[in-house]
Amino acid sequence: MIEAQVSGGYRQALHDGWTLRAATGPQVPAGIADRAVPATVPGCVHTDLLAAGLIDDPYLDDNETGLTWIGRTDWVYETGFHWDGGATDRVDLVCAGLDTVATLTLNGTEIGRTENMHRGYRFDVRSLLRPGGNTLRVRFDSAYTYAEAHRDRLGDRPNAYPEPFHFIRKMACNFGWDWGPTVVTAGIWQEIGLHGWNVARLATVRPVVTVADGTGRVDVHVEIERDTDGPVTVRAEVAGGVVTATIPAGARSTVLTCTVAEPRLWWPHGYGEQARYPLTVTLTDETGGELDTWSRQIGFRSVRLDTTPDAHGSAFTLVVNDLPIFVRGVNWIPDDAFPTRITRDRLAARFAQAVGANINLLRVWGGGRYESEDFYDLADSLGLLVQQDFLFACAAYPEEEPFASEVAAEATEQVVRLASHPSLVLWTGNNENIWGFHDWDWQEPLAGRTWGRGYYLDVLPRIVGELDPTRPYWPGSPWSGQEGVHPNDPAHGTMHIWDVWNDDDYTKYRAYLPRFVAEFGYQAPPAYATLRRSISDDPLAPDSPGMAHHQKAIDGDRKLQRGLDAHLPVPADFDEWHYLTQLNQARAIALGVEHFRSHRPICMGTIVWQLNDCWPVTSWSAIDGDGRRKPLWYALRRSYADRLLTVQPRDGGLALVAVNDSGQPWRAPATVTRLTLAGEPRAGTTLELDVPAYSSVVLALPAELAGPDEPRRELLVAEAGDPAGRALWFFAEDSEIEYPPAGYDTVVEEVDGGQRVHVTARTVLRDLTLYPDRLDPDATVDDALLTVLPGESVTFTVRSPRPLDATALTTRPVLRTVN
Structure with a gap:
């Protein structure tokens, strides 16, 4: 089919009629070894075999372990297509993404080889095409065979997992991670097709967008590929303004400068609008005939990192449009181990969840991929900031060939591809590799061999500096700004905090005063409906076979148990274990986030x-x-x-901290009361909050509030009205608190599209949570983890495609509370 046509050119997608077969591999099952399977392009071997019913779903139970042969097999994709002879002088086969070690042949003639999943490729095939039927064949060699051969040739290097992912330019987490399955894929994972053109085409378009003193400027860097040597004209249009330039015979590049007076600025989510302007670049020949075109939405905004030395070390503050931003971020991994299953709608749902949780930044982690155009377009439209890692994670990477050239080519292509997106605010050289070199016992086994330093401190910053000069680059996550400072020093740059999950109680987060926390986390199992869909254990137990297989972290269950032992009652059964481990995860991260935010502006991001x-x-x-x-x-x-009220330990006592990340001052009375669990007041005070925009205040609490009479029977309640809500402080762990058995009354009301569950507390209800997915996997609820005092009422809104049983909805294990 012809996807698009311009004067003198055309696009023909080659996504239909593909078959897949195993080429070699002694472990290939008999029913697959000699069989041609219909293949979906874009796609991969695993999803094609699954669609054909030839393998079990690797996401269910322990099926993954029986499918490792797929990654050790060579595979061949083949299709036939019609070509009408074309009217263009050049026809290129354009491959946006091949995974990974591929040999391509057209009508029996080899046209090229590839060995990088993170690059696109283009081959001139005009002389090989035949009018009528043509055959295209793509053979994928085993990623293991390739990686292990380079490992043996160059000498092994340390990494976090017993897999050779650092010896191939491929999505590292395909080889398994402490949260992911080992599914080593192969396939045509992005678009493939023919591009016919005459005279010249746009090889790259790279807009460098700046704004200063009320004027927006776009320097449009254009490079062309030629088939003939005559002059051509480039036209750039943005915000109603048009600029043209002639590229004379023999030349291959130009820069067009467009200015926009008083452009509307692009702002992060929560700080202003996400104004964008279409930029269109057109290439024409001497007669004015259109040869090629390119179009993107751009945004005018400035971004820089403030790393100024100060009394606490040196800052790490993201500044957008001259406004310091407190980063309320999350790390992003590929949303599916098989990337072609990630649709724009799926990304939009995930981004809506991010915005709904008041998140303003996604860090694209370095063991996955350079994210898609859909990902970045959605981020641009929603104002979600993006930090993009270059793709190096948890390993010492070789810097010899072919990797040095591949890394440079990959980085160049991806920087050019993504530079037009206003949401992208930071490039990062790697994930944990500089830290690993310092602290993970790498130096002795490396014995002087390369490990990636040259990439992070030379190659990548040079490429970013040349191609994307308006956007900051940071050599690693974590990184402290210079090699003479430990890379995970909390006083400088970014840090990762993993001793808490691995070895310590989560209250240790309060021992840190970092400038910026780029990673910290705590585990919990997935939703009950997710467990029941993916694991057939009967009964489910924390250590049942399927549960154990779907726990990839080293000693993960022991670490979960350590957290329960420190804070919560002993679970009576699996249902209680599930609720309490999820609760502990939420409490751990909330404690960390609120502690770090309470130290604004010393800490400026999590x-x-x-x-x-x-x-x-x-x-x-x-x-x-x-x-x-x-x-x-x-x-x-x-x-x-935006507005956070939190009780924090300070100077041997307690303080009320009000954090204001909104653009308006926060002035309100705040009441702080020490209560018994029965709701009887023991002491109280009223404080006046006066918190300027983008700042925080700390108010020490008097001793009669911070010191309980009966620690196991009392709590602090702080309130400052909506939208800040309520902050609580308990004086003892749940396992020690003398809770009464939960007493409550419920009313279930039918509403359009679901039900409302009204709960009135007769006793304190600690972290009241409703799990409607236990009754219907499609049911959702609007809130969770509500602590309700005696006499108070709360309402949950449940959305479900069908009515849920009212009795089941209001009793355990669907309705849960710590007591």
Whole structure:
């Protein structure tokens, strides 16, 4: 089919008629070894075999373990297509993404080889095409065979997992991670097709967008590829203004400068509008005939990092349009281990969840991919800031060939591709590799071999500096700004906090005063409906076979148990374990976020690990692998609110901290009361909040509030009206508090599209949570983790495609509370 046609050119997608077959591999099952399978392009081997009913779903139970042979097999994709002879002098086969080690042949003649999933490729095939029928064949060699051969040739290098992912330019988490399955893919994972053209085409268009003193400027850097040597004209149009330039015979590039007076600025979510302007670039020949065109939406905004030294070390503050931004972020991993299953609608749903939790930044983690155009377009439209890692994670990477050239080519292509997006505010050189070199016992086994330093401190900053000069680059996450300072020093740059999850209680977050926390996280299982869909264990138990397989973290269950032991009653059964581990995750991250935010402006950002999952798994995510919100999501929504009221330990006592990330002053009376669990007041005070925009205030609480008479029977309640809500402080752990058995009354009301569940407390109800997915996997609820005092009422709104049983909706295990 012809997708698009311009004067003298055309596009013909080649997405139909593909078949897939195994080429080699002694472990290939008999029913697959000699069989041609219909293939979907874009797609991959796993999804094609699954669609054909030839493998079990690798996301269910422990099916993943029986499918490792797929990654050790060579595969061949083949299709036939019609070509009408064309009227263009050049015809290129354009491959946006091949995964990964591919040999391409057209009508029996080899046209090229590739070995990088993160690049596109283009081959001149005009001389090989035949009018009528043509055959295109793409053979994918095993990623394992390729990676292990380079490992053996160059010498092994340390990494976090026993897989050779650092010896191939491929999505690292395909080889498994502590939250992901090992599904080593192969396939045509992005668009493929023919591009016919005459005279010249637009090879790259790179707009450099700046704004200063009320004037927007777009320097449009254009490079062309030629088939003939005559002059051509480039035309750029933005905001009604048009600029043209002639590229003379023999030349291949030009720069067009467009100015826009008083452009509307693009702002992050919550700070202003996301104004964007269409930019169109057109290439024409000497007669004015259109040869090629390119179009994007751009935004005018400035971005910089403030790393000024100060009394606390050195800052790490993201500044957009000259306004310091407190980053309320989450880490983003690929939303599916098979990227072609990630649709724009799915991304839009995930982004809506992010915005709904008051998140303003997504960090695209370095073991996944350079994210898609849909991802960045949605981020641009919603005002979600994006930090994009270059793709290096948790390993010492070789800098020899072919990797040095591949990395430079990949980085160049991706920087040019993404530079036009206003949401992209920071490039990061790697995830944890500089830290790993310092602290993970790498130096002795490396024995002087390369490990990636040259990429992070030379190659990548040079490419970003040349091609994307308006956007900051930071060599690593974590990184402290210079090699003479430990890369994870909390006083400088960014840091990761993982000793809490690995070794310590989550209250240790309060021991840190970082400038910016780029990773910290705490685990919990996914939603119950997600577990029941993906795991067939009967009965479910924390250590039943399917649960154990879907826990990829080293000693993960032991660490979950350590957290329960420190804070919560002993679970009586699996249902209680499920609720309490999810609760503990939410409390751990809320404690960390609120502590870090309470130290604004010393700390100016938190990026929670992690927003999402790529399959059903016990992990650090707020949204599970089936897209369901864990209780952590609701906790993030409160802890990341524009206005946060929180009780914090300070100087041996307690303080009320009011954080205002809105653009308006926050002036309100705040009441703080020490109550018994029965709701009887023991002491109280009223404080006047006067918090300027984008700042925080700390108000010490008097001793009669901070010191309880009976720690196991009392709590503090602080309130300052909506939208800040209520802050609580308990003086003892739940396992020690003398709670009464939960007493409450319920009324269930039918409403359009669902039900309202009204709960009136007769006793204190700690962290009241409703799990409607236990009754219907499509049911959702609007709130969670509500602590209700005696005499108070709360309402949950449940959305469900069918009415849910009112009795089941208001009793355990659907309605849960700590007591």
